[in-house]
Amino acid sequence: MIAVRDTRDRSAFVKLFDHFAPRLKGFVMRSGVSSHQAEEIVQDVMLTIWRRASTFDPHRAQVSAWIYQIARNRQIDIARKENRPMPEELKEEPGSASDASQILGVEQESVYLKQALAKLAPEQREMIEKAYLGELTHQEISAQTGLALGTVKSRIRLGLERLKHELKDLKP
Amino acid sequence: MRVITHHTPDAMLAAYAAGNLPYAFAVVVASHVSLCEQCRAALEAHQMIGGVVLEETGAVGVSAALKDDILAQLDAPFTPEPVFERTGAYPGPVMEALKGRPIRWKTLGMGVRQDILSADRNGSVRLLYIPPGQAVPDHGHNGVELTLVLQGSFQDETGRFGVGDLEVADEALEHTPIAVEGEACICLAATDGSLKFRALMPRLLQPIFRI
Ligand SMILES: [Zn+2]
Numbered sequence: 001m002i003a004v005r006d007t008r009d010r011s012a013f014v015k016l017f018d019h020f021a022p023r024l025k026g027f028v029m030r031s032g033v034s035s036h037q038a039e040e041i042v043q044d045v046m047l048t049i050w051r052r053a054s055t056f057d058p059h060r061a062q063v064s065a066w067i068y069q070i071a072r073n074r075q076i077d078i079a080r081k082e083n084r085p086m087p088e089e090l091k092e093e094p095g096s097a098s099d100a101s102q103i104l105g106v107e108q109e110s111v112y113l114k115q116a117l118a119k120l121a122p123e124q125r126e127m128i129e130k131a132y133l134g135e136l137t138h139q140e141i142s143a144q145t146g147l148a149l150g151t152v153k154s155r156i157r158l159g160l161e162r163l164k165h166e167l168k169d170l171k172p
Numbered sequence: 173m174r175v176i177t178h179h180t181p182d183a184m185l186a187a188y189a190a191g192n193l194p195y196a197f198a199v200v201v202a203s204h205v206s207l208c209e210q211c212r213a214a215l216e217a218h219q220m221i222g223g224v225v226l227e228e229t230g231a232v233g234v235s236a237a238l239k240d241d242i243l244a245q246l247d248a249p250f251t252p253e254p255v256f257e258r259t260g261a262y263p264g265p266v267m268e269a270l271k272g273r274p275i276r277w278k279t280l281g282m283g284v285r286q287d288i289l290s291a292d293r294n295g296s297v298r299l300l301y302i303p304p305g306q307a308v309p310d311h312g313h314n315g316v317e318l319t320l321v322l323q324g325s326f327q328d329e330t331g332r333f334g335v336g337d338l339e340v341a342d343e344a345l346e347h348t349p350i351a352v353e354g355e356a357c358i359c360l361a362a363t364d365g366s367l368k369f370r371a372l373m374p375r376l377l378q379p380i381f382r383i
Contacts, residue, residue, distance in 0.1 A: 087215075
């Protein structure tokens, strides 16, 4: 993704396509659209990824998290013919260097997160999936996934805390 | 910058990430996240969970032509999405909802003014201007109501809300928000029910000394 962003590397984009396009198609089809419609949305999302690559920041997001948000927004924008309101982009301070430990932290968080999701009871996991596929209202999310969501999110925080400790241990 | 003490509820951030909030609420949540580091980080956590769900949803084979179609379009000219910058007290998502037009305040009485950014059967979102010391008009919300302070502050039975604070009120909450003396209070307010204005005028004419 960094190669796509910084050098407009087409072969890197092809790799990204090979990994994400089938997953995006499966993801989009979960909401009941046909294979043909799903591919139209995948095409739109992949082109959006290419065009908005400059807004990807590995300090703040995993590639899959960034693509997830684009996919949900595009899917809804296309269905409802409107633009989802997005927060302002964070402006990078001029001259700020890339922080490897922060990028590693984001990577680590997602590992812990996957573990936490894998440990959930099947019906809890299904609820989480439904929530992030846009099948639950905010009231339903709060009533039905509250506990599971709390567990999963606490793993993210825990992950960062643990990483801080590990880094501290490494310091001389 | 002041510390924001009233935040977006977690379930609402999850629904926002999933694109499943009504438009009116999404404008308010996007505006709050623009002002609030803590909720931005929480939203990123939700996006990360969404990313894992995306990664682990079963892949479905794509047609051979899809990749070629996409690669052929990489160099095609396209119009980038306009970026709406924060302008004064108004965060980017409010500027976007204004679609480039200036704010057009309409008087509601007692110095209170509003500008409706969007209203349909799924909800409405508006800017409210309340002079210092004035009560926020009761527009009889029959669902959830979100109020984000953009300038000044207001106070009600549940506490004090300053710039960046988000109040979430359901129909059970009987409250009388009053703009704090000093600066006029400007809020971004959204409801997920239909508009209810009947109660507005009589209520505004009542003297309110409840705090
Ligand atoms: Zn917040």
